Amino acid sequence: MKGRYQDENLKWIPALIALVILLPFMLKGMTFSYKYYLYILNTIGIYIILTVGLDILSGYTGLISLGHAGFMAIGAYSSAILVDQVGLPFGLSLIISPIIAGLFGFIIGFPALRISGMYLGLTTMGFGFIIRRLIIALREWTQGSGGLVVSSPELFGFTIKGDWANYFLVWTFALLTIVASRRMMKSKIGRAFMAIRDSEQAAQASGINLAQYKMMSFFISGVFAGLAGVLMAHTNHFISTDHFDNMLSIYFIIMVLVGGMGSIYGAVLGTIFIVFLENLIVPVVEGWLHAMFQNEAGDIESLIFGLIMFLFIIFQPTGLYGMWLKIRIYWKLFPFNPKQRFT
Amino acid sequence: MKRITTIIMFVMTLGLIGCGGSAGSPGITENEILIGNVQDLSGPMKELGKIIPAGSNLYFDHVNNNGGVHGRKIRMLVEDAQYNPQKTVVAVKKLIEKEQVFCLYNVIGTSPAEAVRPLLAESEIPLIAPATQSGTMSDMSRPAAEYIFHTDTGYDIQSGILIDYAKGMDENAVIGVIYQDDDYGENVIKGVEESEAEMGITVQKESFQRGATDFAGQVMNLMKGGCTHVIIAGIVKEPIIIMKTASAMGFSPQFMGISPTMDHRVALAAGPAGEGFIAANFAQLWNSDYDVPKLYRELCERADVPEAMMGMYHYYGFSTAIVLVEGLKRAGKNPTRKKLIRGMETFNNWDGAGTQPLTYNRNDHAGAESVILVQILDGVQTIITDWLK
C-alpha cells in the first residue's frame, strides 16, 4: 500500500497489528511468568497514548509541557470517581473522562497564549503540582493521598480482568492513537502546529490563528493523557497521587525527547525504550552491581537511568527515530554511502 | 499467504503449550521456600529498608542453620518501592508473577499495603505481618482481608491509649496531634476522634504530607493552640525534625509518639530536644530480659551486627520473621497457600515471637491489641508502664 506521500509505506501497519496481537501468545509460550511481561507491555501501551499526545503538544507545536502527568491524573481520578462512586458505565467514562482532562488542557492553554519557551515549561510544571494538590484536597472523593482502589472495566457486558484481557484493551487504544495521530499530523492541523513551532510570527503572517491552534493542541494532548489515565486506573486497579508526580512528568518528556521530538513513531520508540530500560535492563545491571551496593536498589536504578538519559541527550539529540532514519537511509543508499553524510 | 498462516499456527501452538499448570505451589521447591518482601530502599524511609529485612534475615539464617522448616530453607527477596503505593503494586506484581513467591511478608507502609489488596485477592496469596500498624489491616470487612495477618496493634488503638495516658498525667492537658496525611494518619485520627467523643474533649490536629521535611508552620500552630501534649504520628525523620523545630522555637510540650516513632535512635538523633519523649510499643523491648529478646541479642552478637543497627526496627524484622516461620511450620510438610492461612489461624495466645501473645482465627486477623509505653530518660529508653489496652 502506498500512503498519500510517495515514500510512505503503509504496508507495515497491518504487520504491526498482527505483531501486537500475536505477542501475548508468544510470551505465554516462552515463559511461565508471561503475565508480568504482559503487565509491562500494558504499561508501555498506556504510556504511549500519553506520550503521543505530549509529542503533538511539545514536539509538533513546540509548547513544552513539564506537568503532563497531571492530565493523566485527572483522567484517572475522574474515571475512578465517575464509575465507582457516581455509577457511570465504563464505556461512558471512557469518553467523558478524557474530555474532562482535555478541558483542563484548555484551561492550562490560556497562559500558553501569553507565555512561551521555558517559562511555559515552568508554568506547566506548576500546574502539575497544583493539580496534584487539588486532587488531594478533594479528599471526600479521592481519598486524599491514600489512593483509590478502582474497579475493572466493563464493556459490552464483559468484565475485563487480568493482564491478558487488559493487554488487548490497552493496545487497541494504543494502536488507534498512533494511527489517528499520524493522520492528524500529516494533515492541515499538523502543518499548522509545526508552523507555530518553527516561527510564531511567520505562522501568523500565513494566516494561522495562533490562539485557536494552540488551544487545540493543548486540548488534544490533554485528551490523550486523560485516556491513558483512565486505562491505567482500571487496569492497575489502584491510583494514588504519589504516582502522578513531577518525576513522572519528566519521564514522559524524556520519552518523547529520546524517541525524537516531532515524530509519532519517535514517541512510541522512546516510550518502549525507557520502560524497557527501567524494568528489564536496569535490574540486570543492578544484579551485576549487587556485590558492591546491596539494598540501595532504587538509587542504582536512578543512577543508571540518569546516565543513559544524559548520554542519549548528548550524543543522539535527534533521538531514536533519528537514528532509525539514518540507518534506513544508509541501507537504501548502500553501497553508495557518501562518507560525509554519516559522521 | 500460506507462509503467514503457517507462522501464525506455529505461534498459537506455542501459546497452547504454555497453558500447562505447575505441580505444587509457586515458591515451594524441594529444599526452598521463597518469600517476597517489599521495602523502601531508596525513598524517604530508606534506613528502615536496610534495617528491617536485616533483622528478618538474622532469624531466617538461624532457622536455616538448624534444618530449615520441614527441611526447606527460607529465602527472602526484597523489592524496592520507595514507600510509594503505586510502586508497591508494581513490585508485588513482579514478586508474584515473575519471581513466583510463595507468600508476601512485611510489605511496608499503610497506603502501599492497602494498594495491593486487589493483587492478593487475584492470586489468592497471603500477606503475613504487613509492616504497618494500621487498624485497617485487620479490618475484616475490607477486600482480601482473609489473606492478611496483622501482628501489630492498630494506630487507632494506640492513639486512644496515648490520649488516655496524657489525661491521666494531667487532667487539664491540652492535646494536639501532628499526623501524616495518608492512610496511616487517617487511622490515627480515627482513634483520636473516638477518644474525643468518649471524653468530650477537642484535640488540635495538624497534618503534613508524606515525605515532608519542614514542619515550622504546624509546630507554630500547635504552640499557638497552647498544647501541653503533642502526639506525633510520623515515622523516623518527622519526629526528629518536629522536636528540634519546637525546641528552637522555645516550645516544649510533652511529646508522645505512635509506634513507628518508637525506635530509640529517633529520640537520640533529636538530642536534648528528644528528652522525655514517650512512645508506644507493641512488642517486647529488644533489650529486655524475655526469652526472644535474649535470643535476638545473642544472634546479633554472633553475627557481629553493628550497634547502630540494633533497635526496635531490627527487632521488628526479627520477631515478625518468627511469626512467619511458625505459620510455615503449621502449614505442614507440603505447604500450600491455603494451608499457610489455615496454619496462621490456629494461633492461640501464642507468644513465641517476642511480641504480645497473638491470637488468630477465621474472623479475627488482628493478633494484638495492647501497647507498653517507653520513655527516653537521660538518653536511655525505659519502659514506664505495663501492657495497656
Add this chain to the structure above:
Amino acid sequence: MTSFFTDIGQEIVSGIALGSIYALIALGFILIYKATEVVNFAQGELMMVGAYVNFFLIQTFTSSLGVPTIWTFLFGLLGSIIFAVIFGWFLDLVINRPMRDEPVFSIIMATISIGIVLRALVGLIAGPMSLVPPSPFGGAYIKLGGIIISVLDIFIIGSAIVLVSVFYYFFNKTRWGLAMQATSEDPIAAELMGVPVNRVYSLVWIFAAIVAAVSGVLLAPRATILDTNMGFLGLKAFPAAVLGGFGSIPGAIVGGIILGIIETISMGTLSFHHEWIKEINDIIVWIVLIAVLMIKPTGIMGTEEIKKV
C-alpha cells in the same frame, strides 16, 4: 493584639531567612541563565551536593580535632567552595562543550538528567542512615521585642545580601561581567569580538556552583536532617527567580524574600485562622509563579527583552 504582631513579625523574619535561601538558589539560576540562556534544573541538586560535601568535611575535621569549633565550620565552608569550583568547571565541560549548538531545550533536559544522577550518586555514597548536620552556631538566637531570630538565620540573610551584591557589581561594573552579558545576547558576535566564550561559560557555571554550595551549607542545619531530596527546594526557587525577574540579579533577593515571606505567613497565621489554606500551602509558590507570568512576565525587576525575528 501585640501577640498577633509578634506572631506575624516572627513569621516575617522566618520568611526572610527562608527567602534568602530561595534567593541564593535563584541567584544560581539567574547567573547561568544570564550568560547562556540555559535554565539549570540541577541547581537544587548542586546545593544538595554542597551540603553533603560540607557535612563529610566537617565530620573528618571533627574526628581529628575533637569538638567542632568555628574553625571546623569555616574549613568546611572553604572546602565546599573549593569542591564547588572544581565541580562547576567539570559540569560545564560535560554539558556545554558537547552541546554547544543544540537547542536550549535539550540542554535543559540534560541538566535535569544530571540532577537525577547527582541525587542517586549522593544517595549511594552517603548510605541510608539519617545524617544530622551540626549547626555552626549551636542553637544560639537573639530576641528582639518578642521575636526570636536564630543566629543561623541572620547569617543566612547576610550571606544572601552579600553574594547578590558581589555578583551584581561583577556583572555590571567589571569587564568580565560585560563579557558575560555580551555572550548571552549573541555568542557568535561576542566570539567575533574577542570574548573567550568558553571561558565565560566555565566561569558562570563555577559561580553558580559556589552559590549553590554556600546555600547548601547554610540550609543543612536549618533543615535539621540531610536528605538527598533537598534539591527539591531548588524547584521552588524558580518562582522566586521569575518573581524577581529572571534576568535580574537583585531580582533574586527581591523575589526570594517576598516568596519566603508569603510562604511562611501562609503556613502560619493564615493557616491558623483559615483551615482551607492548609491545603494549598505547598503550592502557594506555584500559584504565585503563574500569577506573575500572567500579569507581568518580566517580574518585579526584570526588563522587557525584544528579540529580532
